[in-house]
Amino acid sequence: MPHNIAILGSTGSIGTQTLDVISRFPERFKATVLAAGSNVEQLIEQAVKFRPSLAIIADESKYARLREALSPLGIETAAGSAALADAMERPDFDTVVTATVGYSGLLPTVRAIRAGKQIALANKETLVVAGELVTRLLRESPVRVIPVDSEHSAIYQCLVGEDPATVEKLIITASGGPFRSFSKEQIESVTPSQALRHPRWNMGAKITIDSATMLNKAFEIIEARWLFDVTPDRIEAVVHPQSIVHSMVEFIDGAVKAQLGIPDMRLPIRYALGDASRLPSSERPLSLTDYAQLTFEKPDPEKFPCLKLAPYALNRGGNAACIINAANEVAVRAFLDEKISFPEIYGTIMRTLDAIPFIQSPTLDDYVETHSAAITFAEQLTGCKIPLR
Ligand SMILES: NC(=O)C1=CN([C@@H]2O[C@H](COP(=O)(O)OP(=O)(O)OC[C@H]3O[C@@H](n4cnc5c(N)ncnc54)[C@H](OP(=O)(O)O)[C@@H]3O)[C@@H](O)[C@H]2O)C=CC1
Numbered sequence: 001m002p003h004n005i006a007i008l009g010s011t012g013s014i015g016t017q018t019l020d021v022i023s024r025f026p027e028r029f030k031a032t033v034l035a036a037g038s039n040v041e042q043l044i045e046q047a048v049k050f051r052p053s054l055a056i057i058a059d060e061s062k063y064a065r066l067r068e069a070l071s072p073l074g075i076e077t078a079a080g081s082a083a084l085a086d087a088m089e090r091p092d093f094d095t096v097v098t099a100t101v102g103y104s105g106l107l108p109t110v111r112a113i114r115a116g117k118q119i120a121l122a123n124k125e126t127l128v129v130a131g132e133l134v135t136r137l138l139r140e141s142p143v144r145v146i147p148v149d150s151e152h153s154a155i156y157q158c159l160v161g162e163d164p165a166t167v168e169k170l171i172i173t174a175s176g177g178p179f180r181s182f183s184k185e186q187i188e189s190v191t192p193s194q195a196l197r198h199p200r201w202n203m204g205a206k207i208t209i210d211s212a213t214m215l216n217k218a219f220e221i222i223e224a225r226w227l228f229d230v231t232p233d234r235i236e237a238v239v240h241p242q243s244i245v246h247s248m249v250e251f252i253d254g255a256v257k258a259q260l261g262i263p264d265m266r267l268p269i270r271y272a273l274g275d276a277s278r279l280p281s282s283e284r285p286l287s288l289t290d291y292a293q294l295t296f297e298k299p300d301p302e303k304f305p306c307l308k309l310a311p312y313a314l315n316r317g318g319n320a321a322c323i324i325n326a327a328n329e330v331a332v333r334a335f336l337d338e339k340i341s342f343p344e345i346y347g348t349i350m351r352t353l354d355a356i357p358f359i360q361s362p363t364l365d366d367y368v369e370t371h372s373a374a375i376t377f378a379e380q381l382t383g384c385k386i387p388l389r
């Protein structure tokens, strides 16, 4: 019997690569639920090909088209964010790939944990926004989270068979993004099309901009803190422009383990779908002699101030990272729409942090309200509205 999978964000970069993996192992995996944001035509195409039992579109204005196309095929349809979260309680799948972008991953993931589903976690913002609450829920449940984010998958793989008490340090690699070798002055006037040109990975627009500001790395430090229960002082980022070493773990005896591979997300996706087991690859293998050098540099928080937001958010705790994430979602949209400059992404985050009340021990409702208030504030600040908030 195949393993039944729900994919949240099936039309995105991770979602489509997940479907590619599923199509290579039809006897192992079946896509039972597909959910997208607003790209209804791509969702219909996927549903016609993969025949899930349910297809969901978050954008309710696209529902009539979805139902008209899929009902004749006997595929159930639904619309809206609430329907997406409700679907996590269905009995017809056991693993959910959380591959929507931004805050939209939080509530479905919480519902999936409560429903006992295994989580293949791509949506890092879930742990950025509410890492403490989510890990508390996980401690009280049998649910296993297997990371899809390449660095965290690498760390997970390095930790297999190791005693957690022997971990000295997690070393998260960063490509450095498209502006790694730009001066601070040059970075001030970069354009959206420059920022969207990631040197190593082909990803959705939002994470690509996060890589350019290096907020992605700050988010990944926060994600690692919660996923692996390691204190922030023992998590380090190192710039590795070739993106071949996906991350490392240093142990108390001085040994450092690394996971290497070509930059292709289908490896961590396969590993997570296969319950942390190894399935055969269809990509070209890594040939180390193709690389004259594998290099490592210290990241520069003066050039990329968003890096400072990881220690800030982890030391402050509470809803601080939730505010940072919400402000960034708006700021990234505003930058792409040419309403603010690249450095103003960080500026928008700082001003939103100043404006939104701090809560030391937020409940789930507090996170929902913090997100909404921070989005509204940042939208007013930038004059830019985000869809599907
Ligand atoms: N891409 C990558 O290589 C990596 C991505 N990640 C993480 O994975 C997640 C997904 O990234 P990526 O695939 O690049 O993003 P994309 O922008 O390519 O895809 C996002 C997906 O989420 C859907 N979506 C967007 N908003 C909503 C919403 N409010 N409700 C429901 N669905 C929504 C989109 O639907 P539609 O297009 O139909 O509107 C799309 O299917 C992010 O958290 C990212 O940080 C982590 C590591 C690597």
Ligand SMILES: CC(=O)[C@@H](O)[C@H](O)COP(=O)(O)O
Pocket (backbone or CB within 6 Å): 149, 150, 151, 173, 174, 175, 176, 177, 201, 210, 211, 212, 214, 216, 217, 265
């Ligand atoms: C593929 C992946 O996991 C991304 O998060 C990637 O790491 C982004 O590249 P940066 O290292 O430039 O942030």
Ligand SMILES: [Mn+2]
Pocket (backbone or CB within 6 Å): 149, 150, 151, 220
């Ligand atoms: Mn990553």
